[in-house]
Amino acid sequence: MPIATVNPANGETLKTYEPMGEEEVERRLRLAQATFRTYRTTVFADRARWLSKAADLLDEDRQEIGRVMTVEMGKPIKQSRAEAAKCAKAMRWYAERAERLLADEEPAETDVRDSGASRVRVRYRPLGPVLAVMPWNFPLWQVVRFAAPALMAGNVGLLKHASSVPQTALYLEDLFHRAGFAEGCFQTLLVGSAAVDGILRDERVMAATLTGSEPAGRAVATTAGEMIKKTVLELGGSDPYIVMPSADLDRAAEVAVTARVQNTGQSCIAAKRFIVHTDVHDAFAERFVEGMEALKVGDPLQEDTEVGPLASEQGRTDLEELVDDAKRSGAEVLCGGARPDGPGWYYPPTVLTGVTRQMRVHREEAFGPVATLYRAGDLDEALLIANDTPFGLSSNVWTRDTDEVERFAEDLEAGAVYVNGMTASHPAFPFGGVKRSGYGRELSGHGIREFCNITTVWQGA
Template sequence: MPIATVNPATGETLKTYDALGGEEIEARLARAHAAFHVFRTTPFAARSELLRDAAELLEADQDDIARTMTLEMGKTLKSARAEAAKCVKAMRWYAEHAEELLADEHPRAHDVADSGAADTVVRYRPLGPVLAVMPWNFPLWQVVRFAAPALMAGNVGLLKHASNVPQTALYLEDLFRRAGYPDGCFQTLLVGSDAVADILRDPRVAAATLTGSEPAGRSVASIAGDVIKKTVLELGGSDPYLVLPSADLDKAVATAVTARVQNNGQSCIAAKRFIVHTDVYDAFAARFVQAMSALAVGDPMEESTDVGPLSSEQGRRSLEELVDDARGRGATVLCGGDRPEGLTAGWYYEPTVLADITPEMRIHHEEAFGPVATLYRVEDLDEAVKTANDTPFGLSSNVWTRDEAEKEHCARDLEAGGVYFNGMTASHPGFPFGGAKRSGYGRELSAHGIKEFCNATTLWYGK
């Protein structure tokens, strides 16, 4: 795959880049290795100041980098601005809290005495250069949510970004350079996916994190396993959205639309399967279809646009194949289901709602990465939970109910890394983020995320 900026709204290739050669990759690995052995000893106060400076620069660059993201992958300009603002928030959060999160831990006095020690301390120490293999759908946020905690922990970063967002990738390297980070602390590697294996196998690379597809996750995990290196994987999602009889339907419908078409429907944590109790199914479906049909599809640079193009021609083709398979097997198309009229250039697809879904349809088990929702009618809570769990994925889930017993039931039984009640799934720096089943393993963000790439070292002091 070429490393290029191709505008998804027009199909026009705007910029192309040559992939790094072997000598250039070697030079960057050497810089990362050297940088780590200096940066790891930097006091928290100095690391915090650097990250705060990076946040200030990003805040000032917000409009420019938002336009770059929109040009590269097609998200609406208003959502791109929001993504940049979210990154600023996370950087400041880690700059403020990292030292506390990684503070020395002191085991219970009874256990220390029982071990025969005078004192015992658990200290979190950085691992080294971490390879981050990142996707195009949130090209700034996915990187920052790795980089902010990793750098605050004393690690250094090597970014292999998706090949269709090279300008955003290069911006990130430049951002940390302008903030004053020492040479080699954060580097972008403009390489294809075929270069990842050798980079990960290099002994100077300590660990890897990947957000992306199942095949990419399996590949990175198998290579890392072969060389015994830590990995964190955040893979696909087909998140359920349960609507039960006591739900506030007005809020549930409005949030459902946002949850499905955020980022033009290209989000792992977007709600995709809408599982609705029969008592409220007809009312919910009618309002949901009406709202989805009313969305404005068009140029993502326009402030009035609700849904922009998909990121690539192949992405649209894959989505069309899922919809066509479902339609051919008996699904009912309640709205959408085609390319929008009048938008002949670019990779647009109509907001779509499908009903009468059966397990024989691919879309029942596969992730629909675009503005396509599936509707399920269920008779009771047990059937709702069973349907929600009938997926190989387990990233997040949404439940709309006012009933406390139903909330507890879902909190106990839904197979996911998160359960969001009466609201939409959204990552926050203070909460752990990650999935279960084939949605991956490990956690990002919060104290859990910053400790993923640390060595929890036991320091035992004899009497």
């Protein structure tokens, strides 16, 4: 894939970039290693000042970078600006809290004495240069939720962003430099995916984080395993959205629409499989379909657009094939289900019912505004359907029954359970999945410690 900005609303190539050659990549790796030697000794107050400045600059740039993201990957413009604001919030969250989150820990005095020590401390020390392989769907947020904690922990970052969002990738490097971070603290590598393996094998790269597809995660995990390097992987998701009889049905249906089509449905944590108790299934389905049909699909630069184009032509083709396979196998289309005429990579909000385990859309992630609707006879069947997936990123449950809440919280196979609300990432809460959705956690105190050397300091009497 060329490194280029291609407007998904019309297919026009706006800007292309030459990939960095081996010499430039080598220069940046040397710079990252050299910068880390000094950056790791900086104090939290300096790191926090620079990161807070980056947040201020991002707020100032919100209109401009929002438009860049929309033009590069088709996100509705209001959502682009909201993404920039969310990134600034996360930067400030870590700037204010990192020192406390990484403070030395003192084990219980009885354990210290039992070990024969006079004092024991657990320290969190940075690892070094970390390679971040990031996707196009949240081109700012995916990077910042790695970069903010990594930089506050004293690491330096090397970003290999998706080839379709080069302007956003270069903006991020410039943003951190303008904020006061040394040149080698955060660098963008304009390279293709084929270069990732060699960079990860380089001894100067100490760890890696990847958000993306399952095949990409397997490739990075394989190389990192061979090189014995720490990785955090956030991969696909096919999140269930369960509605039980006690739910506020109007609210559940309203939120369901947003949960499915946020970012034009191109979100790992978007609700994708809607599992509704038979007692309220038909009433929910009527409201849900009505809401999906009412969405405005159009030019993502228009303020009132709710669903834009898919980010790539291949992405639309992949989504279309999932829907067509389901239709051929007997699924019923309640709305949407066919690509529109005209330019751009649009696909309409779609709801499928009558989905069976044999259909690809049941097993695979639908990365676009396509929802599958299931009927469950009781709580046990709802859980059975919800967990019948190779993924386990997040989940959504609508019920006012406290016993049901506890049962879902215990038995759903996912990294998060959101009750009476839709999944959303927040800097204060750990984010990540199980099964083929990956491993490790981003955000919160758990995320900032992922790329730290957790060191025991034992002192004798």
